[in-house]
Amino acid sequence: MKARLQAWIEWLGDQFWLRPALVVLGCLVLAQLAVWLETAHIAGHDASSPQKNWGYTGGAEGARALLGAVASSTIGVAGTTFSITIAALTLASGQMGPRLLRNFTRDARNQIVLGIFLGTFAYALMVLRTVRTVQESPFVPHLAISGAIALALLSIATLVWFVHHIATGINVETVVDAVHGDLRDAVDARTLDAADMQRPAEALGGAPVAATEGGYLQALDVDGLADWAHAHGVVMALRVRPGHYVPNGFPVAYLSAAAEGTGDAVRRALTFGPRPAALQDLEYSIRQLVEISVRALSPGINDPMTAASVIDHLGDALCRISRRHLPTGAVEREGRIVLVHPVTDYAGLCDAMFHMIRQNAAGSVHVLARMLDVLARVSEVERLTDRVAEVTRHAGLVIAAARRDVPDPDDLADLEERYRRFLRAAHGGVTATGSDGEMRATSAFSHPDQAPP
Numbered sequence: 001m002k003a004r005l006q007a008w009i010e011w012l013g014d015q016f017w018l019r020p021a022l023v024v025l026g027c028l029v030l031a032q033l034a035v036w037l038e039t040a041h042i043a044g045h046d047a048s049s050p051q052k053n054w055g056y057t058g059g060a061e062g063a064r065a066l067l068g069a070v071a072s073s074t075i076g077v078a079g080t081t082f083s084i085t086i087a088a089l090t091l092a093s094g095q096m097g098p099r100l101l102r103n104f105t106r107d108a109r110n111q112i113v114l115g116i117f118l119g120t121f122a123y124a125l126m127v128l129r130t131v132r133t134v135q136e137s138p139f140v141p142h143l144a145i146s147g148a149i150a151l152a153l154l155s156i157a158t159l160v161w162f163v164h165h166i167a168t169g170i171n172v173e174t175v176v177d178a179v180h181g182d183l184r185d186a187v188d189a190r191t192l193d194a195a196d197m198q199r200p201a202e203a204l205g206g207a208p209v210a211a212t213e214g215g216y217l218q219a220l221d222v223d224g225l226a227d228w229a230h231a232h233g234v235v236m237a238l239r240v241r242p243g244h245y246v247p248n249g250f251p252v253a254y255l256s257a258a259a260e261g262t263g264d265a266v267r268r269a270l271t272f273g274p275r276p277a278a279l280q281d282l283e284y285s286i287r288q289l290v291e292i293s294v295r296a297l298s299p300g301i302n303d304p305m306t307a308a309s310v311i312d313h314l315g316d317a318l319c320r321i322s323r324r325h326l327p328t329g330a331v332e333r334e335g336r337i338v339l340v341h342p343v344t345d346y347a348g349l350c351d352a353m354f355h356m357i358r359q360n361a362a363g364s365v366h367v368l369a370r371m372l373d374v375l376a377r378v379s380e381v382e383r384l385t386d387r388v389a390e391v392t393r394h395a396g397l398v399i400a401a402a403r404r405d406v407p408d409p410d411d412l413a414d415l416e417e418r419y420r421r422f423l424r425a426a427h428g429g430v431t432a433t434g435s436d437g438e439m440r441a442t443s444a445f446s447h448p449d450q451a452p453p
Contacts, residue, residue, distance in 0.1 A: 018111070019112055020118055023119045027119030031126035032126065037143055056149065060133040063131045063140050066145060067148055071128065074124070088104060092170060097291040113158055120154070172292070172296075173306075173309065179292070180285075191325060199329055207254065207255045209236075211247075211272075213248060215245070217270060217271070218242060219277070220241065220271075221268070221269040224269050225266070230336075235256040236255055236339050236340070237253060241281075241341060242279065243283055243284065244342075283349070283352045286352045292310055293311070304367050305366075307367050311374050312370070312374060315378055322382045350390050354397075365415065368402050372398055375422055
């Protein structure tokens with residue numbers, strides 16, 4: 001239930017209309033409150049004695065003209081703001097990929113800017129309807145009109161800030177840094193401070209449990225499934241994780257023994273949607289960064305500098321993970337494993353980060369050189385033998401691609417030298433984790449000459 005609630009909150013964040021609607025509602029309430037204060041003669045505001053009022057002190061005709069100007073101008077600016085936002089989304093979709101649109105639509109600042117303009121328009125209309133001239137039993141809500149002036153001034157400042165925000169927000173480096181921030185948060189949330197329990201070596205099988213609905217798995221209630229499996233005395237092995245696309249009727253889990261209510265338990269624990277979500281998917285932000293890099297390497301854009309920047313940020317993520325432990329996907333209750341579910345391991349992370357970029361580099365010396373340099377830095381930070389071996393594997397794939405696609409002998413010689421520097425960095429002291437969980441110093445190779453070719 002908790003995972004489903006989190007997925008619903010995540011879905012609300014994707015709705016571009018939600019925050020503007022809340023701001024407009026707040027402005028409507030504020031308008032009603034300001035008019036009520038005027039009619040109740042609270043805080044020294046007296047409609048019959050405008051000279052005692054602070055703020056707006058004009059008459060009914062001037063109030064109507066002022067409120068009409070505020071309403072007409074702010075709704076026009078709101079349309080301009082919406083047009084600028086659409087133009088920014090179009091540019092981002094064309095240059096950085098359509099999946100990056102989510103970052104722009106989820107931006108609370110863009111939503112609040114639109115809400116301020118629409119809210120000022122709604123506020124002015126609500127106050128305008130209460131203004132009455134001498135022929136209509138005169139009433140001028142001076143406090144409410146002063147609030148409209150304040151909102152109009154706020155809208156001017158907001159417009160200036162919004163132009164600056166859009167100009168900097170569509171910069172590719174800003175977008176890369178924002179997605180990298182999401183990746184940092186995901187690493188902190190989806191990795192562990194201490195080593196997790198070991199996953200069972202043998203494959204678990206049994207009665208299959210089919211999915212009653214299809215789509216992208218957005219959230220998984222691990223604790224709920226583990227509690228259910230423990231209560232029924234069974235072991236459940238899931239086959240899907242957040243980020244996977246699950247066809248309707250696909251067997252998503254196996255049970256060690258048949259149990260009543262299995263279908264309902266799985267249905268409550270799995271939350272599906274029409275698109276992947278970042279809620280529990282560690283690779284979500286990685287895929288966004290890789291898409292930016294692949295787009296930059298396309299012949300139509302041809303921007304290897306952006307691809308190199310993405311590689312730098314991916315390397316930073318791996319260096320952060322070097323101090324953390326990845327979950328194994330095994331969940332226990334009272335000392336007994338009751339649930340096993342797929343998780344992203346270190347090899348999967350490296351594959352998601354580097355495979356597509358290397359495949360699309362197509363002889364780009366700058367990008368291949370940056371990949372070797374970043375992998376060398378990661379190997380210096382990483383202290384687990386299996387992880388260093390995985391980084392070494394990717395470095396070998398990079399130099400193999402260079403030997404195949406780089407025709408210039410000088411460029412190839414530079415890449416070969418960078419690969420040798422990587423090997424020297426990777427052959428430094430690494431550690432292996434013993435059975436007791438302690439880090440022990442060891443060496444990846446007994447002698448530098450024994451390095452892989």
